[in-house]
Amino acid sequence: MHISHPPAVRASRVLTSPPRWAGLQRELFAAQDKAWRIFSDRYTEGDGRLVFRDTLGQGLDGRDGVDDFYEAFFNWPTLYLLGGSADVLAAARRHWRGVTRQLTEMGMLVDGFERGYDWFHQGEGMLLFYGLCMAEPDDGELRELAGRFADLYLPGGPNYDPGHRIIRAPHNGAAGPRWGFSDHDVYFPWSLALRPYGLPLDWIAEAAPFDELAADPERARAYGRVMWDRMGRGDTIVNLAATGLVTNAYLLGGDPRHAAWVVEYTGAWRERLDGREVVPDNAGTHGIVGEHLDGRWYGGHYGWSWPHGLPPVGTAAIVGAVNATLLTGDRSYLELARNPWTWCSATPRRCGPARCPRSPNAGGPTCAGWRASRPCWPRCAATTPAGSTTTSCRRSCPSPCGSSAGTPPTGSASTGCAWGRAGTGRRCTPSGPRRSRATRSPGTSTSPAATPASPSACCKAPSTPAPSGSSRSRTTRWTRPSAPTRSASTTGRTATRSSPRRSCN
Numbered sequence: 001m002h003i004s005h006p007p008a009v010r011a012s013r014v015l016t017s018p019p020r021w022a023g024l025q026r027e028l029f030a031a032q033d034k035a036w037r038i039f040s041d042r043y044t045e046g047d048g049r050l051v052f053r054d055t056l057g058q059g060l061d062g063r064d065g066v067d068d069f070y071e072a073f074f075n076w077p078t079l080y081l082l083g084g085s086a087d088v089l090a091a092a093r094r095h096w097r098g099v100t101r102q103l104t105e106m107g108m109l110v111d112g113f114e115r116g117y118d119w120f121h122q123g124e125g126m127l128l129f130y131g132l133c134m135a136e137p138d139d140g141e142l143r144e145l146a147g148r149f150a151d152l153y154l155p156g157g158p159n160y161d162p163g164h165r166i167i168r169a170p171h172n173g174a175a176g177p178r179w180g181f182s183d184h185d186v187y188f189p190w191s192l193a194l195r196p197y198g199l200p201l202d203w204i205a206e207a208a209p210f211d212e213l214a215a216d217p218e219r220a221r222a223y224g225r226v227m228w229d230r231m232g233r234g235d236t237i238v239n240l241a242a243t244g245l246v247t248n249a250y251l252l253g254g255d256p257r258h259a260a261w262v263v264e265y266t267g268a269w270r271e272r273l274d275g276r277e278v279v280p281d282n283a284g285t286h287g288i289v290g291e292h293l294d295g296r297w298y299g300g301h302y303g304w305s306w307p308h309g310l311p312p313v314g315t316a317a318i319v320g321a322v323n324a325t326l327l328t329g330d331r332s333y334l335e336l337a338r339n340p341w342t343w344c345s346a347t348p349r350r351c352g353p354a355r356c357p358r359s360p361n362a363g364g365p366t367c368a369g370w371r372a373s374r375p376c377w378p379r380c381a382a383t384t385p386a387g388s389t390t391t392s393c394r395r396s397c398p399s400p401c402g403s404s405a406g407t408p409p410t411g412s413a414s415t416g417c418a419w420g421r422a423g424t425g426r427r428c429t430p431s432g433p434r435r436s437r438a439t440r441s442p443g444t445s446t447s448p449a450a451t452p453a454s455p456s457a458c459c460k461a462p463s464t465p466a467p468s469g470s471s472r473s474r475t476t477r478w479t480r481p482s483a484p485t486r487s488a489s490t491t492g493r494t495a496t497r498s499s500p501r502r503s504c505n
Contacts, residue, residue: 025083033085036076040091043072048098056106060182060190063117063171066108067125069099074124077131089135096128109174113149116171116178120302120312123241123319130248143252150249153242154261164287165268166235167242170301180232181301188224189214197307200227201299230292235283236300238312240269240320247323259327266324269317270336278343279336281305281313314340 043051050072056065076092103109114122133142155162158176159169169177182190189195195210206223213220243262250258272289273279281303284291290299298304302312321337324330 029079029082029084032079033088036079036088036091039072040095044095045098047101048095049102050099052102056103056108058184060184060187062182062184063115063178064121066103066114066117067121069103070096070125070128073099074127074131077128077135080135081131089132092128093132096132111148111174112145113152113174115175116169116173118170118236118238118302119172119241119316120238122173123244126245130244133248133252137252146245146249146252147255147258150246150258150261153246153265154257160261160265161285161287162264164283164285165264166283166285166287167239167265168235168285169233170231170236170239172239172242177233180228185221186224186228187217187220188227189220194307199223200231200301200306201293203294204230231299231301234285234292234300235287236303237269237279237281238302238316240266240316243320243323247327250327262320262323262327266320266333266336269320270333273336273339279313279317279339310340310344314344 045051050069052069056062073092073095076088076095080086080089080092100109100112104112108115114125129142129145133139133146136142151157152174153159153167159167159172161168167177169179171178171181180186181188188200189210192214195214199207199210199213201207201223204223204226206219206226208219208223213223243266246258246262249255250262268283268287269279272283276297278297280289280297280300282291282293282297282300283289290296293299299306302308302316304310304313317340318337321333321335324333
């Protein structure tokens, strides 16, 4: 929409005193003005860097930490834009420069941009930069940096494969794809803090209870090698957060290459949704869903299975869809944003009283062993005494799932057991292959013919595939809008919040 002049506003009501909310707002700004000054005085050095006497970039989780340094200041530009003092913006800029130098000295940045990490965290770390760009859109330094950062993801840059329309690895950045998850060792778990999230790939032969892997370095390395190979390459849906970086560059500089890439990359994920009930979370190095995960639509890094499930999948889909809609005016992209949330909210109603907790693990639906970590399908699990093996597990499906206890429901394929650890007992869940959807929309990548059962298949009959002819526009051509609104999306800190959980017993 082109606006040639600002809209006229006419005041017709005389106010003799400001409304109560306006006074409270100014009080809040005054309190925040004191707070940021105290923080700056106590916890930062003279050049703006944080007081930090340790180092980053070492150990099994040595790629982590950049976002935490910038997040200390991420909303300072927002305070300025809402009406805070003018010097808070200058302070935010000084701290951004100081932290950038600090992280560069620790080897975490290359030419001012993160060396390579997942976009769940990069999206958080970029919030301060986006805020500075929004507050000073005419600043030459910020505009130049925004364009240079965005070019890392365009065709010809190190991270993007235009032939298959994928970002080449889950960890990516200024140094290009950063394969695997650590520069130190092929090892999982790299931190005991990961225990609540269970195993990323619980169906593989190398899987074992979390604590057993943590206690046995050789088994941890064996599991890690498989995880590196299956999850440490190819695309993952959380990479859609990179469209916020590129959209920000377009809003500042107007380079049509940036807008075209956002449309192309978001369109690739929209096509992966076509013919499916729910958007997949992964695409292999050839752009095929499930290419490195035995045909599974789930299992990607920061996807449906691990570690958080819906929050990163849903927010990344919103980021990509909203940015593409902003740049094209085509609201059909918002279908991609709605899908994860509508799917998760609808499935419990079809399957019974189970809530939509965090994320599934491969092999079938169960909340056991992962702190209610399956996403939106109800519980179909079996309980075995502590110390028993998976080969002795008895399969059952509680009556809320639509069948009597002890009997797998119609449509489930139980040919094996995936298992986890929950307190003093273990839960076993049915798992097995099924045929993939027979009908696919034109132009989508095809998966192997035999794919594992959808986790929701245990509790409901397979849904009717979407017709081959989709009403959605397949190729939306980008045209430069006259005056786009300056805004860019990112995955924020709220992405770490899980949905409410309910006991599966």
